[in-house]
Amino acid sequence: MARNDPDDLTRPTRIKGRGAGSNREGRFESLRKTVEDDGWYREEEGTSRPPTRVSIERARSIISRNESPDIPFNQSINPYRGCEHGCNYCYARPTHAYLNLSPGLDFETQLFAKTNAAERLRVELAKPGHVCEPITLGANTDAYQPIEREYRITREIIELLHSCRHPLTIITKNALVERDLDLLAPMARDNLVQVFVSIGILDNRLASTLEPRATAPHRRMQIVANLHEAGVPCGVLVAPIIPAVTDMHMEHVLEQAAELGANIAGYTVLRLPHELKGLFREWLDLHVPDRAEHVMSLIRQMRGGRENDARFASRMRGEGVYADLIRQRFALACRKYGLKRSRELSLDCSKFIAPRRDSAQGDLF
Template sequence: MAESFLPPQALKGRGAASNPEGRFESIRHHAEDDGWQSLLLDEQAPRPRTEVTEERARSVITRNDSPDVHFNQALNPYRGCEHGCIYCFARPSHSYLNLSPGLDFETKLRAKSNLAEVLRHELARPSYTVSPINIGSNTDPYQPIERRWKLTRAALEVLAECRHPCTIVTKNAMVERDIDILAPMARENLVQVFVSINSLDNHLAAKLEPRASAPHRRIKAVRTLHEAGIPVGVLVAPIIPALNDSDMEAVLEQAADAGATCAGFTTLRLPYELKALFREWLALHVPQRAAHVMSLMQQMHGGRDYDSDFSTRMRGQGVFAEPIRRRFDVACRKHGFGRTRELSLDTTKFVPPRKPSPQGQLF
């Protein structure tokens, strides 16, 4: 991690406070005090602005065989995410772009501008096997830059045309914009939306996930989707011990009241560079609880900050993880929630997209 004589400072509207090098970098930067430190401390550091780079993708459907993930196909219109959630497990993926999992992840974004074209090509392959595609498995498909780029909407238009099933995971109320596409798909059992809500505390959410919709706005989105006839679930994720775990039952209660019919949860996981970034966030925002939070995290992962074992990485283990699971199960029974793994969408209606023809289509 890059060192500096200037301590990291919380940045309004951003989750990370620094830009450590990714794990693949061969060069490390080290700042030295040249005697101008007192002057630098008096200057206000400029806020990093969001930059979006167009990317021409060669493929857009990714496959997954992880036993603890309940889908095997996914689609992500963007690399990086402007929501800036400090806990995001996708942050380390920015290292593959030679960018930092820190501020770069939420400010230097990539948009797959040819997504709809490539998706249509992949769905038209004779060897393609239909399976629900999850949109937003890595980065949020309705992050703020979607307002301009509309790549998620373009993907949904292709899937709706082909009558291909999909699921959506988001923490942004912008999903309401696409009800005109989602509602007809829902009537044919081709879509389900999951809204991620891990706390009802607006003050905490503004620090944990600074550019996502506020919790109460996400609850409203659940209600709006439900009233439009779109199946909607809630994901209480991630649950962070001693930080937001006390809100779990209240989130499930309000989501059920708004019309959510199924629920899931995960606990915080800290792969690769995310460990140091989250520790830095704790020191800046909740210093009095930082050591306690990390102690509980280690108790849930065999004494380490993170254990990548498929059987435990999503839920943790031990004397703190087990009560969370039991509380979740009790709350789900109380509110009549099904489990996310019980999802079943219709894969029999799929019609492969036609190849463009210079003569057009008669029928």
């Protein structure tokens, strides 16, 4: 089979517009794919660009709940599986293995749209036992990734939450969030919404390889300004901080975001669960080979000598000397630029009005 077959990318290679350099198997797959040179490939031909394909998913439930002590929310909604932004470092990549798909290119090219999300959300909000607390959009994959322009699932969810006066938080790195200012601005006046823009780096060239289909960093800064001007509280997430790759941008991100109106900030350090270890190492070898070993060494220093540490106490922040330095730098910058910490967020849950439950008898009163 020819090496430039887009469905057989098992060897790491640079692919313009994609964050992964291969389509390595997920940990649950029983078959392994290998590439054999048929003699027809020529180096100058390059590699074909795999297209994005979207499948419709009919969700049975839509609100995900967690009890993780290191996550500042208990309820979240992910309108899509997979993410076209293609961020190489995305901790959600290994979830594609549960679908018998690759956490590599499949994660950013084989997407699933939950087109009945608003319908299922209405059912869940109408349940007598529903406890009103902020729902987060974009906790796993970005709710405003490019396919949202066509499917508008996120828009439908926000329309429902707006009508029910239900609080929500949004995490995104896409300027498409500005499309929904007509809903977010009124919610903000009632303290029902907080938007976080994820900005880990300011180098557009680096971002084009690390998070290729996300909005460019300089434009994300403009999102902060536009949301602030519209009266929507906007924070910044410096995430993830990658040692010796993006960590030098942290203070500059916080300073610029504060100047443009950000009111709150948070950060995470890179974590590499399951297949992400190999995918990230491929990215290092392809794009910053001179620093690859140094970067991995610093990651291990923050993870007790391993490449990943899943413990609640350390998975988001790391531990050790280097992680402590990041923590101190972040705290100092937040104080200097007047930014609150993300755990200080407080939205109003007292205004919630449950939607009417569907009934075969209709409404009698």
